[in-house]
Amino acid sequence: xxxxxxxxxxxxxxxxxxxxxxxxxxxxxxxxxxxxxxxxxxxxxxxxxxxxxxxxxxxxxxxxxxxxxxxxxxxxxxxxxxxxxxxxxxxxxxxxxxxxxxxxxxxxxxxxxxxxxxxxxxxxxxxxxxxxxxxxxxxxxxxxxxxxxxxxxxxxxxxxxxxxxxxxxxxxxxxxxxxxxxxxxxxxxxxxxxxxxxxxxxxxxxxxxxxxxxxxxxxxxxxxxxxxxxxxxxxxxxxxxxxxxxxxxxxxxxxxxxxxxxxxxxxxxxxxxxxxxxxxxxxxxxxxxxxxxxxxxxxxxxxxxxxxxxxxxxxxxxxxxxxxxxxxxxxxxxxxxxxxxxxxxxxxxxxxxxxxxxxxxxxxxxxxxxxxxxxxxxxxxxxxxxxxxxxxxxxxxxxxxxxxxxxxxxxxxxxxxxxxxxxxxxxxxxxxxxxxxxxxxxxxxxxxxxxxxxxxxxxxxxxxxxxxxxxxxxxxxxxxxxxxxxxxxxxxxxxxxxxxxx
Amino acid sequence: xxxxxxxxxxxxxxxxxxxxxxxxxxxxxxxxxxxxxxxxxxxxxxxxxxxxxxxxxxxxxxxxxxxxxxxxxxxxxxxxxxxxxxxxxxxxxxxxxxxxxxxxxxxxxxxxxxxxxxxxxxxxxxxxxxxxxxxxxxxxxxxxxxxxxxxxxxxxxxxxxxxxxxxxxxxxxxxxxxxxxxxxxxxxxxxxxxxxxxxxxxxxxxxxxxxxxxxxxxxxxxxxxxxxxxxxxxxxxxxxxxxxxxxxxxxxxxxxxxxxxxxxxxxxxxxxxxxxxxxxxxxxxxxxxxxxxxxxxxxxxxxxxxxxxxxxxxxxxxxxxxxxxxxxxxxxxxxxxxxxxxxxxxxxxxxxxxxxxxxxxxxxxxxxxxxxxxxxxxxx
Numbered sequence: 001x002x003x004x005x006x007x008x009x010x011x012x013x014x015x016x017x018x019x020x021x022x023x024x025x026x027x028x029x030x031x032x033x034x035x036x037x038x039x040x041x042x043x044x045x046x047x048x049x050x051x052x053x054x055x056x057x058x059x060x061x062x063x064x065x066x067x068x069x070x071x072x073x074x075x076x077x078x079x080x081x082x083x084x085x086x087x088x089x090x091x092x093x094x095x096x097x098x099x100x101x102x103x104x105x106x107x108x109x110x111x112x113x114x115x116x117x118x119x120x121x122x123x124x125x126x127x128x129x130x131x132x133x134x135x136x137x138x139x140x141x142x143x144x145x146x147x148x149x150x151x152x153x154x155x156x157x158x159x160x161x162x163x164x165x166x167x168x169x170x171x172x173x174x175x176x177x178x179x180x181x182x183x184x185x186x187x188x189x190x191x192x193x194x195x196x197x198x199x200x201x202x203x204x205x206x207x208x209x210x211x212x213x214x215x216x217x218x219x220x221x222x223x224x225x226x227x228x229x230x231x232x233x234x235x236x237x238x239x240x241x242x243x244x245x246x247x248x249x250x251x252x253x254x255x256x257x258x259x260x261x262x263x264x265x266x267x268x269x270x271x272x273x274x275x276x277x278x279x280x281x282x283x284x285x286x287x288x289x290x291x292x293x294x295x296x297x298x299x300x301x302x303x304x305x306x307x308x309x310x311x312x313x314x315x316x317x318x319x320x321x322x323x324x325x326x327x328x329x330x331x332x333x334x335x336x337x338x339x340x341x342x343x344x345x346x347x348x349x350x351x352x353x354x355x356x357x358x359x360x361x362x363x364x365x366x367x368x369x370x371x372x373x374x375x376x377x378x379x380x381x382x383x384x385x386x387x388x389x390x391x392x393x394x395x396x397x398x399x400x401x402x403x404x405x406x407x408x409x410x411x412x413x414x415x416x417x418x419x420x421x422x423x424x425x426x427x428x429x430x431x432x433x434x435x436x437x438x439x440x441x442x443x444x445x446x447x448x449x450x451x452x453x454x455x456x457x458x459x460x461x462x463x464x465x466x467x468x469x470x471x472x473x474x475x476x477x478x479x480x481x482x483x484x485x486x487x488x489x490x491x492x493x494x495x496x497x498x499x500x501x502x
Numbered sequence: 503x504x505x506x507x508x509x510x511x512x513x514x515x516x517x518x519x520x521x522x523x524x525x526x527x528x529x530x531x532x533x534x535x536x537x538x539x540x541x542x543x544x545x546x547x548x549x550x551x552x553x554x555x556x557x558x559x560x561x562x563x564x565x566x567x568x569x570x571x572x573x574x575x576x577x578x579x580x581x582x583x584x585x586x587x588x589x590x591x592x593x594x595x596x597x598x599x600x601x602x603x604x605x606x607x608x609x610x611x612x613x614x615x616x617x618x619x620x621x622x623x624x625x626x627x628x629x630x631x632x633x634x635x636x637x638x639x640x641x642x643x644x645x646x647x648x649x650x651x652x653x654x655x656x657x658x659x660x661x662x663x664x665x666x667x668x669x670x671x672x673x674x675x676x677x678x679x680x681x682x683x684x685x686x687x688x689x690x691x692x693x694x695x696x697x698x699x700x701x702x703x704x705x706x707x708x709x710x711x712x713x714x715x716x717x718x719x720x721x722x723x724x725x726x727x728x729x730x731x732x733x734x735x736x737x738x739x740x741x742x743x744x745x746x747x748x749x750x751x752x753x754x755x756x757x758x759x760x761x762x763x764x765x766x767x768x769x770x771x772x773x774x775x776x777x778x779x780x781x782x783x784x785x786x787x788x789x790x791x792x793x794x795x796x797x798x799x800x801x802x803x804x805x806x807x808x809x810x811x812x813x814x815x816x817x818x819x820x821x822x823x824x825x826x827x828x829x830x831x832x833x834x835x836x837x838x839x840x841x842x843x844x845x846x847x848x849x850x851x852x853x854x855x856x857x858x859x860x861x862x863x864x865x866x867x868x869x870x871x872x873x874x875x876x877x878x879x880x881x882x
Contacts, residue, residue, distance in 0.1 A: 304733055326735035335733060343733045346726045357723065357734040361716040370714050 001063065002027045002190040003048075003159055008057035010043055017043040019215040020057070024207075025159065025190040030181065032193045032201045035211035036234055036432040037402045041194050043214075045161055049074045049081065061159075072101075080157025082148045084164040090137035094130055094147050095119060098154050115154075122153050126183050142173035149180065160184065161192045166200055167430055178204055196234070196432065198227040198241070199461065212236055235434050242465040243440040245484075246448065250468065251280030254316055254452035255301070255421045261308035262296040270296040272476040278421065278452040283443065285455040285467030289496050293476035294456045295338060298425045301454065302335040303328045304343075316420055329358060334419030336410055338426040338456070340403070344410040347399030351391050352380030354398050355413050379416075387412040388438060404435025411439060415446055422446065425456040440466060460489065460496075474498050511845065512792050515838035516806070523831045532821040541828075544816020545809030551816075553694040557763070559808030561586065561756035561779070563701040565786025566793060566800035567708040568752030573795050574712060575745035576725040581627060581642030582753045582783025583775045584649035585620040589754020590761045590778065591653060592619030593683075594661070594676055594769045597762070601680035608682040613700065613758050620754015621747045623649060628746030632739035638746065646783070650775045657771045675770040685763045697759035704752060708797035711748075721745050756782060780811075788832065792839045807832070 003025040010018040018040045025031045035041050046052045048059065050068035059066045061077060068074050071081075088097050095116045102115075116132040123130045128146045136144060145165060152160050162181070166174045181204065185191060195201055201208060202222045210218040210233040218233035231239040255278040264270030271293040278284045288294050299305035301313055303325035313321040320328045329335075337343035345354045356365050356376055365375050380394035389408045391401055398406055407427065414422065424443065428436035443466060447453055457463050463470055464487050472480045472495040480495050524534035545555050565582045572579035579585075593615040603611065627641035657674040666673050685695040712718035723731040724741045732738050760779065761769055771778055789807050793799035814828030 302733060324735075324737065325732065326737065329735045337733050339729070342727065343729045346723055346730045348726045349723070353719070357730070360719050366716060370710075371716060371719060 001025075002029075002061070003192075004060040004063075005044070005048065006058050006060070008044060008047060008054045008059070010047060010052060010054050016214050018047070018054070019213075021211070021214075021216055023192075023209055025192060027158075027188045027190055028185045029206045030185055030191045030193050030204055032195060032205040032208045033211065034196060034201055034208055034230060034234060036196060036434065037404070039211040039234070040214040041211055042163070044211075045081070045163065045192070045194070048079065048161070075155050075157070078156055078158040079161070080152030080155060080159070081161045082145065082152060082163065082165055084167055086144050086148055088136045088144060088147060091135060093133055093135050094139075094150070095132040097136055097147060098132075098151050102155075118154060119150055122150055126153065126180055128180060142169055142176065145169070145173075145177065146180070153184075157189070159190045159192070161194070163194045164196075165193070166195065166197060174200065198230055198433075201230065202227060210234055231433050239433055239437050241433075241437075241461075243437070243444055245444055245466070245468075248281045248448055248468075250282040251450060253277040253279045253314075255454060256312070256314035257301070258312040258314070260297070260300060260311045260313065260321075262293070262300040262305055262311070263308070264293070264296055270476055271300065274473075274477055276454075276471055276478055278454050280420075280450045280452050281447060282468045283447050283453040283455050283466050284469045284471055285457065285463035286471050286473050287457075287460055287463045287492050287496055288473035290458050292473050292496075294473055295425070296476075297473070298335075298338065298423050298454075298456050301423050302333070302337070329417075332420030334414040334417055334422040334451075336407075336414055336422070336424040336427055338429070340406055340410055341399075345398045345406055348397055350380075350395045351384060351389065351398055351401070351409055352376055352394040354409050355380055355383050355394075355416075358413060358417060383409075383412040383416060387442070402432065402435075404431040404439075407431050407439060408435060411442060415442060419446075419451055422451050422453045423456070424453060426458065427455070428457075428459065428462060460492065464489065464492070472496055511842045512794065512803075512839055515842040516792075516835055519831060519835040519838050522834050523827070526827060526830065527821070527823065530821075530823045530827070532823055537817060537821055537823070540820035541810070541813035541817045543813075544820075545813035547816075549689075550692060551812060553689070553692045555805065555808045555812045556698050557693055557695070557808075558780070558811050559804040560697045560701045560759055560763070561782035562786050562789045562804035562807055563705050563801055564752045564756040564759070565782055566789035566804055567705045567797040568749035569787050569790035570793070570795045570797050570800060571708055571712060571721065571752075572745050572749035573790065574725050575721045575742065576728075577628070577631065577742055577745045577749070578639050579624070579642055579746060579749045580639055580784075580787070581623065581645050581746075581750065582786050583779050583781070584642070584646035584783070585623040585750040585753030586757035586760065586779045586783050587649040587653050587775060588623035588750070589616035589618075589620035589757030590769055591649075591656060591757075592616065592622075592754070593758035594679065594761055597679045597683040598661070598676065601682065603682060605682040605684075608680065609685065609696075609762070612683045612762055613755060616754045616756075616758025617751040618754065620757060621751035623754065624750015625743055625747035628743035628750075631746070632742040642746075646775060653769075653775075653778070654771055654773060657769060661769075663768070673770075674773075676768045678766075678768050679761070681767070683762050684767055685759065693765070695763040697763040700755070700759060702801065704755060705797045705801055708748075708752065712797065717744070753783060753786070756786075785811075785832070788836050788839075792835065 001024060005021065005023040008018050008021045021044055033041050043052065047054045049071045050073055051071065066077065068077065095112045098119060099110060099112060099115045119130065119132040128150060130143060130146050130150060136147065165177060169177060181191060193204060205222055208220050208222065209216055210230060212234060227241060231241060257274060257276045260271050260274040261269060262271040274297065286294050296305055300307045303323060307313060307321045311321045312319050315328060315331050315333060318331055320331060341347060346357065356379060359365060360371065365372050377394065384391060384394055387408045389405050389412065391405060398409060427439050427443065431439065443453060455463065455466055468484050470482045470484065470487050470492065471478045472492060474496065479500060482492065527534045527537040544551060546552055569579055569582065593612040596615040597612050623645060627638050627645055630636035630641050631638040654674065657676060661676050663675055663677040665677065666675065685697050688694045688696060712722065720736050720741050721744065723736055724738050728738045785807055789800050789804045793803035810828055810832060814825050817823060817828065818825040
């Protein structure tokens with residue numbers, strides 16, 4: 001047995017963060033730690049790394065009691081961690097990043113050649129394909145993660161903790177990562193995989209331990225369980241992973257996109273001559289591998305990215321392609337951005353302030369020249385209750401809420417405006433299952449009252465589950481539109497990858 | 503608790519700064535206690551001195567309130583000096599053009615002219631930043647120099663007092679301005695004039711604008727997150743321009759008050775900006791930082807710095823130490839206040855984390871954030 005954590009209990013004032021948790025990881029095994037935000041996963045890992053001391057229980061590494069006081073001691077005994085937020089210095093090269101904090105063989109001087117050589121060996125042995133001489137800022141997100149893995153392997157980690165490693169990856173990068181992780185377990189390393197994405201957990205794990213409110217609520221294997229069961233163990237009640245979608249007859253087209261051309265950040269065309277209609281009472285989902293122009297499409301419709309001159313974006317028969325965001329919103333557009341913390345909400349603003357971010361100047365929230373704080377408070381209280389936002393108060397800064405609750409705040413704001421057309425990007429990315437279920441039900445409810453919704457998501461299950469029509473996007477164009485009755489995962493997957501003839 | 507923290511930390515910083523000031527006094531061979539008392543009595547010892555302190559504080563209140571607005575919008579305004587000069591020049595020109603308008607009208611007119619002049623000087627770097635990504639720190643500083651040269655040009659040429667030309671002395675100053683434009687004194691026989699009241703009202707207006715109006719809401723939204731503000735439909739470029747224009751207008755108002763509250767009732771230049779502004783454009787930044795970028799807190803902060811400036815003269819006379827000591831003291835306060843902001847935000851985070859621990863009931867609460875916060879604090 002590589003690692004045993006027995007009866008770990010950790011109390012904070014007023015909170016039982018870990019309540020007698022048992023966790024065993026064997027060599028060559030992927031052990032998944034599954035749980036919602038705040039379930040106690042990170043506390044348990046911080047105990048493993050010596051950042052916290054447990055109040056009760058013991059940690060055994062290869063059968064020997066382990067007592068460490070800091071992360072550097074953890075590294076010394078062969079425990080490594082790949083953080084969700086990468087701990088890399090962007091301006092340094094891969095070799096320099098790996099060498100940071102290590103003793104150099106040449107005393108005070110760095111020995112980057114030797115480091116580079118070993119990086120090459122490691123990266124070859126594990127199929128990581130990373131060039132040690134490249135600066136980190138030049139690398140894609142998936143590559144940066146491989147640098148983190150190399151850092152851990154360089155330090156000879158035999159037990160590796162991966163904290164939500166797929167949160168920032170595209171589906172293809174996830175597949176690549178899983179191949180790499182499998183190769184590592186084949187060598188006898190043990191992995192602790194922290195995630196709340198159920199299909200990934202089912203695909204990768206050997207063992208699964210589910211936590212809820214600081215306690216273990218289930219221990220199982222993928223072969224003995226289902227995604228529904230896992231979700232139930234996480235949330236504590238049965239959860240609808242696929243939302244009910246009553247039949248609604250679609251109305252008139254409300255969003256008509258003709259020949260849309262949009263440049264990406266690099267100045268090359270990201271959306272090339274795209275045509276798409278979304279009708280009232282309909283959700284059209286965009287399926288596509290990230291980076292095929294979905295983000296640019298959403299931003300162009302929202303008015304945050306310039307559409308080239310020949311493009312037309314008709315919003316209820318008004319061409320808004322060259323109008324600013326304010327005017328589009330006044331014409332009935334709602335927008336949920338994929339970057340909820342940078343584009344969707346203002347972290348320093350309170351919940352109630354974020355709820356009026358769009359409408360703060362309307363008659364409803366002003367009295368003469370001044371803001372009407374009574375009306376603003378009332379709006380805050382009402383929406384927090386209606387959308388079940390978990391927050392200590394409406395005056396709490398949004399940044400201290402969990403991802404799911406921030407998303408609920410944004411959705412509450414956008415839906416309350418009763419939009420005629422909604423653009424919703426990645427509505428449940430990084431959101432806990434309970435909130436995701438709720439967000440889905442709200443989007444469907446909005447569809448049922450006649451809103452035209454354009455849904456953009458990297459989660460194919462979400463697209464298939466919510467959409468009335470699925471538009472597959474590849475290299476800036478819509479390559480196929482499939483009614484939901486005919487949607488097949490495999491077929492869509494092929495189209496997403498650019499395989500059209502079958 | 504949070505408010506208490508906000509108020510006590512700058513005071514603590516001031517105390518530490520005065521402690522260092524005492525050390526400097528000792529190093530200069532003077533008694534720190536005598537230094538402190540002569541400083542205090544110089545600033546607040548008599549009615550006249552209090553009046554002098556308040557007159558000194560007036561432009562600091564205005565510039566400080568303006569700086570607070572700009573900084574809250576995440577726009578750095580180092581152009582206070584230039585904006586003061588712009589407001590002074592425009593209001594002077596207006597007073598020269600229409601000297602015979604009755605006082606009840608002319609005083610408000612020249613004050614508005616000051617606002618407009620400063621607003622133009624602020625809007626230029628504002629628009630350059632918003633629409634052409636020109637760094638506002640550089641452009642406002644450069645505009646200070648441009649405004650200085652513009653003032654020197656006008657006061658030596660087009661606006662020079664005809665009497666100076668006649669006498670051949672050519673002192674760069676305007677003619678004595680219309681008495682109808684002079685700010686009325688508040689207490690007869692003292693130098694205290696209506697400018698103080700205008701500054702106080704402006705500070706209150708700045709506070710109300712920032713926290714009580716939709717415009718202020720938008721400015722703060724842009725200050726915290728331009729991207730989120732933009733997606734909510736707020737015109738970010740326009741509001742960046744507004745922020746610098748409003749900030750500049752308060753500087754311009756200070757300029758008009760400097761001209762029409764002065765005993766000489768004219769604009770004079772000694773060739774430097776500080777000669778006219780008394781460096782209020784820069785000291786106003788310190789005032790604003792010390793006031794926690796809150797327009798109302800800049801009022802006591804300005805009185806403190808105004809007192810420091812008037813008290814320093816007395817200190818110099820009583821103890822025979824260089825007046826530069828006050829400038830040094832000023833600088834030390836800045837260092838401590840600016841670094842104390844960091845301490846404050848840390849403490850606030852910690853306090854917030856604590857209170858959320860109490861509020862969170864497990865489950866999908868904010869406890870994950872608390873974990874990482876505590877970790878951060880422990881590492882710090």
